[in-house]
Amino acid sequence: MHARPFIDSLDFASNGQQISSEVLVADLSRLADVLSNSEGALSYTIRGAVNKYHIPLLVLKLNGKCQLTCQRCLQGMSYEIQVDTSVLLRDQAGLDQLDDAELDEEYESILADAHLDVWHLLEDEILLSLPFAPKHESGVCRSTSEVEPQQNESHPFAALTKLKN
Numbered sequence: 001m002h003a004r005p006f007i008d009s010l011d012f013a014s015n016g017q018q019i020s021s022e023v024l025v026a027d028l029s030r031l032a033d034v035l036s037n038s039e040g041a042l043s044y045t046i047r048g049a050v051n052k053y054h055i056p057l058l059v060l061k062l063n064g065k066c067q068l069t070c071q072r073c074l075q076g077m078s079y080e081i082q083v084d085t086s087v088l089l090r091d092q093a094g095l096d097q098l099d100d101a102e103l104d105e106e107y108e109s110i111l112a113d114a115h116l117d118v119w120h121l122l123e124d125e126i127l128l129s130l131p132f133a134p135k136h137e138s139g140v141c142r143s144t145s146e147v148e149p150q151q152n153e154s155h156p157f158a159a160l161t162k163l164k165n
């Protein structure tokens with residue numbers, strides 16, 4: 001549906017360019033491992049800018065829904081992706097020139113690329129934003145009682161011991 005976009009990242013940032021588009025979850029192939037299925041579409045905006053230290057950066061906003069696997073009941077669950085972040089651009093040499101104050105720990109940095117794969121960047125940011133163990137809200141899981149350990153069986157091997165006997 002959409003062609004894979006590429007940007008010249010430094011040029012994009014210093015000229016304050018912007019792109020707004022959509023991408024199918026199914027097209028973000030590096031997400032496949034964490035999805036229960038590839039339904040859904042995401043909309044995103046990437047804006048180029050230069051911060052007060054004259055460091056070029058990309059401001060990225062992304063939202064939409066994807067389908068993850070609940071780690072409690074192992075059923076699919078709809079998950080709302082919300083990414084709102086900035087990524088500093090650096091060249092290989094430039095990394096050492098940024099002192100700690102400038103390279104704010106809140107921001108990640110990526111290598112400047114004249115042919116930056118936008119979908120690849122989106123995949124990186126989405127993977128960083130996803131919960132490690134996504135779960136339905138409590139009480140929503142199907143057959144919760146079968147999956148969750150009983151509260152009075154605190155010993156993790158209690159069930160095993162029973163089987164052995």
Ligand SMILES: [Zn+2]
Binds near residue numbers: 070073136140
């Ligand atoms: Zn669940």
